Each structure stands twice: as C-alpha cells, then as structure tokens.
Amino acid sequence: MTVLVTGGAGFIGSHLVDYLLGETTDRIVVLDDFSTGSADNLVHLETDRLTVEDGDVRNADLIADLVSDADAVYHLAAAVGVQTIVENPLSSLRTNLEGTENVLEAATADGTPTFLASSSEIYGKSEAVPFAETDDRVYGPTSTTRWSYATAKAADEFLAFAYHDEHDLPVVVGRYFNIVGPRQTGQYGMVIPTFVEQALAGEDLTVYGDGTQTRSFTHVADAVSITHELLDTPAAHGEVVNVGAPDPTSINDLAEAVIDRTDSDSVITHVPFEEAYGPDFEEPDQREPDVTKLREILGWAPEADLDRILHDVIHERTDGEQPTGQAPDEEVTTQ
Numbered sequence: 001m002t003v004l005v006t007g008g009a010g011f012i013g014s015h016l017v018d019y020l021l022g023e024t025t026d027r028i029v030v031l032d033d034f035s036t037g038s039a040d041n042l043v044h045l046e047t048d049r050l051t052v053e054d055g056d057v058r059n060a061d062l063i064a065d066l067v068s069d070a071d072a073v074y075h076l077a078a079a080v081g082v083q084t085i086v087e088n089p090l091s092s093l094r095t096n097l098e099g100t101e102n103v104l105e106a107a108t109a110d111g112t113p114t115f116l117a118s119s120s121e122i123y124g125k126s127e128a129v130p131f132a133e134t135d136d137r138v139y140g141p142t143s144t145t146r147w148s149y150a151t152a153k154a155a156d157e158f159l160a161f162a163y164h165d166e167h168d169l170p171v172v173v174g175r176y177f178n179i180v181g182p183r184q185t186g187q188y189g190m191v192i193p194t195f196v197e198q199a200l201a202g203e204d205l206t207v208y209g210d211g212t213q214t215r216s217f218t219h220v221a222d223a224v225s226i227t228h229e230l231l232d233t234p235a236a237h238g239e240v241v242n243v244g245a246p247d248p249t250s251i252n253d254l255a256e257a258v259i260d261r262t263d264s265d266s267v268i269t270h271v272p273f274e275e276a277y278g279p280d281f282e283e284p285d286q287r288e289p290d291v292t293k294l295r296e297i298l299g300w301a302p303e304a305d306l307d308r309i310l311h312d313v314i315h316e317r318t319d320g321e322q323p324t325g326q327a328p329d330e331e332v333t334t335q
C-alpha cells in the first residue's frame with residue numbers, strides 16, 4: 001500500500017516515516033516544502049520504498065494527484081511553532097487552512113483514510129485542566145496573533161468532521177500535546193531544544209514569564225505510534241483524540257532538569273513574554289491532556305518521560321557523549 005505523509009520532512013513527520021518504514025511494508029510518499037522541515041531529517045533513510053516530493057500543500061492540483069495515488073494519508077504539514085505563527089501570520093493561516101481543505105477534499109474522492117494533525121493549542125488559555133476533547137476552548141482577541149493558529153486548527157477540525165459526516169470520509173484528528181524528541185530544532189522557539197542548546201553552550205536559559213506555566217511533554221516515539229494506530233482503528237474515525245502524556249511539568253522545573261542533566265553552569269533568566277514574542281502576547285498557563293478517550297480507543301496512553309526525552313535530545317547534540325555527572329538512565333527530578 002502507498003501512504004502519503006504531508007510534512008514528512010518535519011520533526012514529527014520524519015519520525016512517522018521512520019516508524020512506517022520499520023513497522024509496515026508500505027511505500028511512503030513524503031510531501032514537504034522544506035520551510036521548517038529539512039532533508040537532513042530523512043537522509044538516514046536509504047530505501048526505494050520512500051519518495052520525497054518538494055511541494056506546497058496549498059497546491060490543490062498537486063495534492064489531488066498525490067492523494068489519488070495513496071491508500072492512506074497523514075496530514076502533518078503545517079506552519080508550526082509560536083514564533084513562526086507570530087512572525088508570519090498570513091502564510092501560516094493560509095498553509096493551515098488551505099492545506100487541510102485540499103487534503104480532505106482530495107481524500108474524499110476515494111474515501112482515503114486520513115489522519116489530521118491538530119494541537120493542544122486548540123484549548124487556548126482554558127484553565128480547566130486536564131483538557132478533555134469535548135471541553136470548551138478559550139481564546140483571546142483576534143488582535144493577538146497567537147490565537148490565529150488555534151483558530152485555524154479548530155477550523156481544520158470542523159472541516160474534518162464535516163467531511164466525515166457529509167461525505168463519510170474516514171478521518172481521525174489527533175491533538176498533539178508538546179511533542180518533543182530528537183530532530184526538533186530550537187529555531188522556531190520550541191522550549192526543550194532551546195534550553196538544551198543554551199545549557200550546552202553555557203548560556204542563560206531563557207524562561208519566559210515567571211516559569212510557573214506547565215506543559216505536558218510527550219516523546220515523539222509515542223506520538224507517532226499513536227498516530228499510526230489511530231488511523232488504523234476504524235472506531236477512531238470521525239473522532240478527535242488527545243495525543244499526550246498526562247503529567248505536566250512547569251517550565252522552571254524543566255529548566256532546572258536541563259541544567260542538571262547537562263551538568264551545565266548555566267543559570268536561569270526570566271524574560272517577559274512581551275520581550276520574547278512582542279506586545280499583546282498571551283500564553284496558555286496550564287496544559288495537560290485527559291487521556292481517557294485515547295485509552296478507551298487504543299488501550300494505552302503515553303507515560304510522562306522527561307528523563308528519556310532529555311536524554312535523547314541531549315544525546316544527539318553531544319554525539320552520544322553524555323555530559324558528565326549523570327548516567328543516561330538516571331532519574332531526573334521534576335517536582
């Protein structure tokens with residue numbers, strides 16, 4: 001069977017490609033515009049089962065062609081990272097809205113099973129943790145650019161449900177909660193690669209705000225196997241499911257864990273949000289998935305595993321030479 005992975009050269013996409021090549025006999029077609037994705041993420045894969053297309057998900061004809069040759073589609077291509085959204089609001093909106101509509105419309109022609117990547121950002125600044133899929137979404141005003149990402153992803157989800165309900169499209173939506181791991185770059189502001197790079201360089205770790213905000217970090221290896229299982233499970237079609245580990249960590253604790261784990265002399269500096277992201281910035285204070293539905297559908301949910309995440313992210317930046325001080329499997333304390 002042939003599987004299309006949009007955004008397959010990106011951080012999560014390339015791990016999904018690894019997983020599919022390892023766990024299935026499928027032929028994989030990657031579509032990526034290499035804006036935030038990178039050919040380096042796929043360079044280790046030498047197989048005639050993989051084809052890489054350089055192209056834009058906003059190109060409806062290209063999408064129609066690629067989807068018509070596919071037996072399943074994972075739609076991961078998107079403008080990602082708070083910094084990318086804040087700096088490029090128009091192209092981010094267009095990629096995230098038009099790209100998804102093109103994929104869903106094309107998949108409808110043959111009823112091709114489709115996975116749509118959504119985000120925990122969907123819950124906005126709701127404080128009703130843990131977030132269940134049916135919970136209310138709480139956003140700030142349209143003058144605050146950050147919320148355009150959540151709004152576009154919410155529109156994508158509405159589109160997915162509409163295609164499912166009106167055209168019987170077998171589509172499942174996964175809401176990713178701060179997926180992290182090797183190959184994620186700090187270039188777009190993501191916190192774990194940023195902190196690890198700062199700690200290894202002996203620079204201050206830039207904790208935004210007072211650092212009490214929480215995130216539920218989820219290892220990319222768990223995220224991609226869940227992604228595959230969800231698309232493979234007919235009971236999940238027409239559903240939206242949280243994909244995350246239900247154990248939040250504060251950003252202050254994360255920074256301390258990174259310093260500890262890298263045995264770094266770096267110190268923590270608190271940076272006001274406005275300085276980091278510009279004026280009128282708003283920040284979700286807490287983020288934690290309710291994984292009841294994920295467990296019901298798949299029978300399992302990821303465990304919080306900051307130790308493994310930090311080990312893997314540090315390891316790839318130190319050529320396997322762990323910084324002194326700790327063995328790779330030693331526990332990292334996060335309160």
Ligand code: UDP
Nearest residue numbers: 082189190191192194206207208213215251
């Ligand atoms: N953050 C931080 N310092 C950084 C980058 C991010 O303190 O250099 C914070 C950010 O404000 C947020 C959390 O870390 O509270 C996670 O940020 P990220 O951009 O990784 O993901 P988000 O959850 O904001 O989408």
